[in-house]
Amino acid sequence: MRIIDIHQHFGPWPFSSGWNIERAMKHLKRVGVETAVGSSPEALCYDFRSGNRNLNSIVEQHDELFGYLVLNPNYPEMSLEELEKYCDNPNFIGVKIHPDYHGKSLDSEAYLLLYEQIENLGWPVLSHTNPGDVSRVRTVVKNFRNLVFIMGHMGTGGLIQPFRGFKEAVQLAQNSKNVYLEISTMPQTRIIEYAVKTAGSEKILFGSDFILDCPSFMYPMVTEAKITDDEKKNILYRNAERLFELPEGFQ
Amino acid sequence: MKIIDINTCFGFDCIDDADLSLETLCDMLDRNRVSKAFTFSRRGIYYHEQGNRETLEAVKKNSRLSPVATINPRDYFSSGNIIENLIEQGFYIFRFFPDEQGWPIDHFLPFTNILKKLNQYRIVVILPAMKGIGKITLIAEMMKEYSFPVILESQPGLAEIAAAMEINKRLFFGIHYFRACMKLEKIIEVMGADRLIFGSGAPVFMFESVFNIVKNADISEPDRDSILHGNISGLLEGLQ
Numbered sequence: 001m002r003i004i005d006i007h008q009h010f011g012p013w014p015f016s017s018g019w020n021i022e023r024a025m026k027h028l029k030r031v032g033v034e035t036a037v038g039s040s041p042e043a044l045c046y047d048f049r050s051g052n053r054n055l056n057s058i059v060e061q062h063d064e065l066f067g068y069l070v071l072n073p074n075y076p077e078m079s080l081e082e083l084e085k086y087c088d089n090p091n092f093i094g095v096k097i098h099p100d101y102h103g104k105s106l107d108s109e110a111y112l113l114l115y116e117q118i119e120n121l122g123w124p125v126l127s128h129t130n131p132g133d134v135s136r137v138r139t140v141v142k143n144f145r146n147l148v149f150i151m152g153h154m155g156t157g158g159l160i161q162p163f164r165g166f167k168e169a170v171q172l173a174q175n176s177k178n179v180y181l182e183i184s185t186m187p188q189t190r191i192i193e194y195a196v197k198t199a200g201s202e203k204i205l206f207g208s209d210f211i212l213d214c215p216s217f218m219y220p221m222v223t224e225a226k227i228t229d230d231e232k233k234n235i236l237y238r239n240a241e242r243l244f245e246l247p248e249g250f251q
Numbered sequence: 252m253k254i255i256d257i258n259t260c261f262g263f264d265c266i267d268d269a270d271l272s273l274e275t276l277c278d279m280l281d282r283n284r285v286s287k288a289f290t291f292s293r294r295g296i297y298y299h300e301q302g303n304r305e306t307l308e309a310v311k312k313n314s315r316l317s318p319v320a321t322i323n324p325r326d327y328f329s330s331g332n333i334i335e336n337l338i339e340q341g342f343y344i345f346r347f348f349p350d351e352q353g354w355p356i357d358h359f360l361p362f363t364n365i366l367k368k369l370n371q372y373r374i375v376v377i378l379p380a381m382k383g384i385g386k387i388t389l390i391a392e393m394m395k396e397y398s399f400p401v402i403l404e405s406q407p408g409l410a411e412i413a414a415a416m417e418i419n420k421r422l423f424f425g426i427h428y429f430r431a432c433m434k435l436e437k438i439i440e441v442m443g444a445d446r447l448i449f450g451s452g453a454p455v456f457m458f459e460s461v462f463n464i465v466k467n468a469d470i471s472e473p474d475r476d477s478i479l480h481g482n483i484s485g486l487l488e489g490l491q
Contacts, residue, residue, distance in 0.1 A: 015408060018409070018431065018432065018433035018434045018436065018437040019433070020433070023433055023436070023469070024432070024433070026469065027432055027433060027467070027469065030467055030469070031463075031467050163264075163267040163269065164267075187452075187455065187456040187457060187460070188269060188454075188455075188456070188457055189457060190269070190270065210432055211431060211432040211433060212430075212431050212432075213430045213431060213432070214430055214431070214432045214463065214464055214467070216460075216463035216464070216466075216467045217430050217460040217461070217463055217464060218460070219460075219463070220457055220459040220460050220463065221457060221460065224457070224459060
């Protein structure tokens with residue numbers, strides 16, 4: 001089955017020494033990822049402008065890759081300038097935010113200012129989300145009803161506590177038309193089954209957190225889950241095609 | 252492809268309603284044709300006596316399973332004969348859970364007493380992934396005193412793992428947390444594959460997912476075989 005992976009990172013992390021674009025592309029091909037959307041680790045951990053610039057150079061050399069523009073709420077004006085600079089660049093199709101790295105809650109005033117512009121642009125936002133973020137996301141989507149908000153790691157915070165917070169996130173996705181769930185680091189198929197049953201497969205997107213995690217770790221969570229083939233296709237690629245406005249079967 | 256899984260368990264999860272039953276574990280192992288899996292009852296994380304009993308019962312029912320003993324140092328008195336009894340019952344792998352059991356790995360006399368006692372036997376110790384940079388360093392240095400091998404199920408900070416492997420030749424690493432892409436390739440490039448051991452974490456984690464990390468790694472077939480069964484077989488030779 002086709003895979004569009006909407007949660008990846010292109011570039012080296014300060015705590016990882018395995019990054020190499022050729023090897024990364026080879027690995028993605030080997031594990032069957034057709035298209036990937038990723039952000040720059042440098043933009044998350046250090047200077048978002050140079051990170052975005054470097055990501056742009058990576059993405060423009062690979063048709064299979066698209067970028068998230070990282071915005072830093074500590075620099076609202078510069079962030080708005082970044083949006084302005086890249087909004088017509090076809091390499092970028094969404095915004096990535098990381099409230100942990102940037103030390104600001106996702107419903108803080110600085111973020112709200114950015115959401116307004118992102119909503120106007122029509123790009124989806126992928127945010128790292130932790131247990132406890134559900135009420136913050138609820139505030140955001142109440143204020144920005146046309147903003148597509150994707151909760152990274154289904155509200156669990158990722159590898160550290162993969163079982164905490166997913167139910168609350170799923171319930172929010174069920175009750176809010178513009179909240180979506182990205183599944184990276186979920187360790188059991190039953191979590192996907194619960195999400196499909198509760199929020200619907202149209203609300204769930206495949207992501208792996210590559211290179212911090214592997215798409216082939218996440219793939220069986222969908223393919224082995226007790227859900228229909230149609231629901232699997234929604235999660236693995238159809239929802240991403242729709243939300244990121246990728247042409248169907250564009251490859 | 253022969254697979255030996257060093258890291259499985261069964262039992263109950265008090266935080267989440269996950270299905271961690273023995274049946275679920277055995278289904279996963281059957282489905283993936285695992286030759287042998289080392290396992291423990293999760294009850295043993297908290298109540299080692301009952302937990303180890305459950306582990307032995309499970310192993311009796313399924314010949315593919317081998318037992319891993321758990322000891323809670325907070326309930327260990329060196330005057331007793333817990334370890335002797337466990338060895339007599341056929342346990343030769345011992346696993347500890349400092350985070351769940353709430354004791355400091357570097358500063359807890361009951362644990363030191365356990366290690367000293369275990370050092371009299373030919374056994375293997377498994378220590379889990381503990382949170383915090385520097386834990387691998389701590390364990391590598393601490394365990395130099397003992398003659399038994401230690402398998403560390405640790406989150407992979409590659410530089411720390413490589414440095415730990417250099418100073419402690421009896422330190423092995425479970426690959427469960429080498430989920431970050433290309434980290435397995437990188438550590439093999441730097442340190443070789445001889446001290447990497449396959450452990451899935453099933454059924455807490457899905458077996459197929461963790462297996463895919465090894466299956467899809469860009470490594471040689473001999474290295475893959477070493478990780479999946481060769482290294483652990485060598486380590487356990489003569490202990491069973």
